Amino acid sequence: MKWVALLAVLALLPAFIGWLRANQRHLPRVMVVFGAMPFVISTWHLLVAPISWAYWPGFVKGVEVTLLDALAVALILSAPAKRRRAHLRWPLLVYTALVLLSMLQNDVPMSTFFYVWQLLRMALVITAVAVSCRDPRTPRALMLGLILGICFQAVMSVKAHAEGALQAAGTLGHQNLLGMLTHFVIFPSLAMLLATKRSRWLWLGPIAGLTAVVLTASRATIGFSAAGVVLTLLLSIMRQPSARKTTVAVAGVLSLVVAAPVAYATLGARFSKQADDGGYDERAAFERAAKAIVHDHPLGIGGNHYVVVANTQGYSDRAGVAAVYGSRSAHVHNAYLLSAAEMGYTGIAAFVVLLLWPMVVALRCAWRFRRDPRGDVLLGLAVALVMVSLHSLFEWIFVVYVTQYLYAIAVGLIAGIAADMGFWAPRRKRAVAAPDRHDAAESAVEPILNVA
Numbered sequence: 001m002k003w004v005a006l007l008a009v010l011a012l013l014p015a016f017i018g019w020l021r022a023n024q025r026h027l028p029r030v031m032v033v034f035g036a037m038p039f040v041i042s043t044w045h046l047l048v049a050p051i052s053w054a055y056w057p058g059f060v061k062g063v064e065v066t067l068l069d070a071l072a073v074a075l076i077l078s079a080p081a082k083r084r085r086a087h088l089r090w091p092l093l094v095y096t097a098l099v100l101l102s103m104l105q106n107d108v109p110m111s112t113f114f115y116v117w118q119l120l121r122m123a124l125v126i127t128a129v130a131v132s133c134r135d136p137r138t139p140r141a142l143m144l145g146l147i148l149g150i151c152f153q154a155v156m157s158v159k160a161h162a163e164g165a166l167q168a169a170g171t172l173g174h175q176n177l178l179g180m181l182t183h184f185v186i187f188p189s190l191a192m193l194l195a196t197k198r199s200r201w202l203w204l205g206p207i208a209g210l211t212a213v214v215l216t217a218s219r220a221t222i223g224f225s226a227a228g229v230v231l232t233l234l235l236s237i238m239r240q241p242s243a244r245k246t247t248v249a250v251a252g253v254l255s256l257v258v259a260a261p262v263a264y265a266t267l268g269a270r271f272s273k274q275a276d277d278g279g280y281d282e283r284a285a286f287e288r289a290a291k292a293i294v295h296d297h298p299l300g301i302g303g304n305h306y307v308v309v310a311n312t313q314g315y316s317d318r319a320g321v322a323a324v325y326g327s328r329s330a331h332v333h334n335a336y337l338l339s340a341a342e343m344g345y346t347g348i349a350a351f352v353v354l355l356l357w358p359m360v361v362a363l364r365c366a367w368r369f370r371r372d373p374r375g376d377v378l379l380g381l382a383v384a385l386v387m388v389s390l391h392s393l394f395e396w397i398f399v400v401y402v403t404q405y406l407y408a409i410a411v412g413l414i415a416g417i418a419a420d421m422g423f424w425a426p427r428r429k430r431a432v433a434a435p436d437r438h439d440a441a442e443s444a445v446e447p448i449l450n451v452a
Contacts, residue, residue, distance in 0.1 A: 006048045009070050020078040028141035030071070031132060035145020037068045038405040039153055039181070043171040053111065057329055058304035059399050060114040068405060069121050072128035079131045086130035087424060088415040091357045092123050092408075095350040099303040102343045106302030106309075115303040118401050125408035126415065133416020139377060142413065143192055146406075147205040150185040153178055154208040157215040168215040177397050179221030182209040183387045184406040186225060187232045188413075190252070191380025194236045194245050195373040210255070220394045228387040235379045240370055282322065283333050283394075289319035290332040293341040300344035306331050309341075335392035335399065355392075358411045359385040365418040374417050381410050 020030065041047055052062035076084055096119040103109035103116075132138045153170035157178070160168040167175040189205025196202070206229070213225045233249040289310050293301060301309045310316045311328055321327050332338050340348040362382035366375035388407070392398050398407070418424070 006050060006065060009065075009067065013070055013074060017074045017077045020074055024078075024135070027132065027135055028137045030075070031138050031141035032145040032148070034068065034071055034075070034128075035142040035147075035409065036149040036152070037066075037071070037145075038402055038409070039149030040171075041066050041068060041402065041405075042173070051114075053114075056111055056114075056304075057307040058111055058114070059331065059396075060111075060118050060304050060401070062114055063117050064114075064401065065121075066401075069124060072121075072124045075128040075132050076124070079134070083134055084127070084131055086127040086412070086415055087419055088130070088358050088361060088411050089123050089126050091350070091354045092119060092126065092411075095347075095354050096120060096123070098343050098347050098350050102300050102302045102347070104302075105297070105300050106305050108305070108308075109302070111305065112303040115399075118404065121401075122404045122408040125405060126412040129409055129412025130415035130419070133413065133420060136420070139374070139413060139417060140192070142409065143189055143205070144201065146185045146409070147189055147201070147208065150182060150212060151204055151208040153181075154212040154215075157212050161215050167217045168212075170212065172402065174397075175216035175218055176221070176395050177400065177402065178212055179216045179218045179225075180388065180391055180395060180397055180403055181406055182213050182221070182225065183228060183384045183391065184410055185209045186213075187228050187383040187387070188377060188380035188410070190229065190232050191236060191376045191378075191383070194233075194248055195376035197244065206252070206255075220391055224387045224391050228383050231386070232380055232383045235383065236376050239366060239375060239379065240373075280322065282327060285316075285319045285321045285327075286330070286332040287334060287337060289315040289321060290334070290337040290341045292319065294337070294344070297341070298344050300340075300342050300347055303342050306338055306341055331396040333394060333396055335396050338396045338399065355385060355389045358382075358414050359389075361418055361423065362414045365414075365421060365423040368423065369421050372421055374421060378414060378417060381414050384410055 020026070037046065046067040047064055048066075049062035049064045054061060056062075096116055099112065099119060100116050103112040106112060129138075129142065132142075153172065156170040157168035160170070168178075169175040170178050172178045172181070186206050186209035189202055189209070193202040193206070210225060210229075213221050216222075229252055233245070233252055237245050237249060290306070292315050293306075293309060307329060310321075316328055317323075332341065336348055336351065339351040343350075359382045362378040362385075366378040366382070369375050385407075388398065388403075397403055
């Protein structure tokens with residue numbers, strides 16, 4: 001059945017590419033679907049795996065293909081060939097090359113290739129988004145899609161909470177995954193809200209996102225979300241102050257004050273129901289195991305292999321990880337330690353660059369073009385990457401394909417918007433193109449309601 005579905009998608013892809021090439025007026029609608037799709041892929045089973053190892057304990061279990069990948073291919077091939085260039089892919093491609101080399105470090109290289117395949121799909125998404133951003137309607141359409149996706153998850157979280165769930169996860173399976181994904185929506189939508197006066201739909205992003213955050217009852221998610229909101233407001237006001245931004249900032253702070261008692265109540269309900277664990281600190285045990293692996297394997301053990309090595313080579317035993325399935329099948333709750341264990345010191349350096357470089361480009365571009373309102377959107381995307389980077393100190397789920405899809409969309413937006421603003425253009429060309437960029441900037445922050 002999975003082969004039939006895959007072949008059907010491949011057969012229809014050329015027709016869709018031709019239709020999109022001839023009907024670029026429908027690109028915003030396609031981008032709305034593109035932005036919402038990461039939130040529903042697992043819920044609606046929009047994924048096939050021609051090679052599937054369901055028994056494999058790693059975070060990637062096969063060669064997977066989703067409908068989002070097909071859309072990415074269509075977006076790239078429907079664009080003129082001379083416009084298919086995309087910036088900011090090199091950190092991901094370097095990291096992917098290191099994962100590929102790590103296949104030499106283990107006895108089951110095919111499982112590491114599963115992760116290589118996933119990362120190549122993310123490079124495809126970055127390219128598709130960056131190429132599509134040549135159309136000034138794309139950023140707001142993508143943002144609408146992201147907002148619709150988080151609204152769906154917020155509604156499902158409210159439903160789960162009403163049915164008694166202490167930590168609501170929407171339809172994503174775990175509250176920490178939902179919490180990580182909210183970063184990619186709350187801060188860019190808030191930043192876009194600050195950049196335009198006509199903003200009726202944009203309010204849904206921060207409201208739905210923060211609703212989902214509170215219902216996760218995750219201390220890290222709640223803390224980083226509050227810090228991210230404050231940081232977004234401060235950076236936006238520092239970059240280009242205005243009375244509107246001050247008003248929105250006051251409203252944002254008041255919203256956090258109102259949400260604080262609700263967050264406290266959800267956390268209280270969560271911890272009052274937890275049994276005494278006898279002083280066992282599982283997070284610390286995981287970290288001891290991971291650090292021992294890094295010490296013994298400075299070149300890494302191979303991507304997608306942490307759980308296997310931790311259990312079969314005695315690291316979990318020596319670190320004191322509880323001998324139960326839920327603990328022994330889990331990854332270290334730190335994406336940096338996970339990267340270091342699987343790909344060594346070079347791998348963790350590449351992982352840091354992967355998160356840091358798009359953030360640096362977004363901030364530099366926003367400050368270089370202070371009069372361009374699209375810089376506020378770049379600030380929001382930069383804050384999202386900052387919070388994801390900090391959150392990854394306490395979670396491993398950045399390596400899950402859903403999180404990486406949102407990362408790829410954010411990086412693609414940064415690459416596309418920065419290129420359109422002239423960030424990579426020679427200084428002389430930047431000065432000549434400044435008036436045109438200002439007109440494009442006004443178009444880019446039109447209300448996202450008008451995506452038709």
